[in-house]
């Protein structure tokens with residue numbers, strides 16, 4: 001990571017979207033904890049490492065934006081590794097907004113965005129999720145990568161938004177959990 005940012009040199013804005021597959025760990029009751037360790041390693045420490053090694057190269061007025069997810073704010077059954085990991089990334093962004101000031105550090109909390117993220121599930125399950133989102137979310141539709149990109153550009157360009165979370169979820173947290 002250090003070598004990558006040294007190769008890039010000075011730059012303006014960091015957006016960290018990388019994250020392990022949703023199903024890359026197993027269940028809370030799995031006696032083997034390597035799954036949760038690797039999930040935390042990939043998402044939390046991956047975000048940490050990006051921020052740590054990007055920081056020396058950010059230009060004045062620069063920003064960092066991290067991606068989390070709705071489960072970071074409202075626990076979902078079966079996501080015992082993902083929920084606290086997203087919450088930790090959100091908390092990290094607040095710490096770094098102080099630690100790296102005046103660099104602006106924020107996070108985007110997406111809802112159901114139509115990307116490869118869901119490919120880990122069987123196609124029929126994804127279709128079921130789409131149908132439930134359309135029926136229940138105020139947006140009546142899944143989000144797109146462009147919706148999240150729009151939010152990222154806002155966070156990059158607004159000079160007075162620091163240490164906050166921008167929810168791009170179609171209203172996910174306004175409705176009862178649907179699964």
Ligand SMILES: NC(=O)c1ccc[n+]([C@@H]2O[C@H](COP(=O)([O-])OP(=O)(O)OC[C@H]3O[C@@H](n4cnc5c(N)ncnc54)[C@H](OP(=O)(O)O)[C@@H]3O)[C@@H](O)[C@H]2O)c1
Nearest residue numbers: 017018019020042067068069070110111112113115116117
């Ligand atoms: N899409 C959604 O509905 C949704 C919902 C909740 C939260 N999110 C959040 O949004 C983020 C981005 O979502 P997405 O839809 O773009 O997910 P995605 O389509 O699954 O993309 C994740 C990306 O992370 C990369 N990656 C994984 N581990 C990596 C590593 N160790 N180093 C570098 N890259 C790595 C993957 O690369 P490879 O393909 O090469 O492995 C992949 O390109 C997620 O991390 C999650 O926090 C998304």
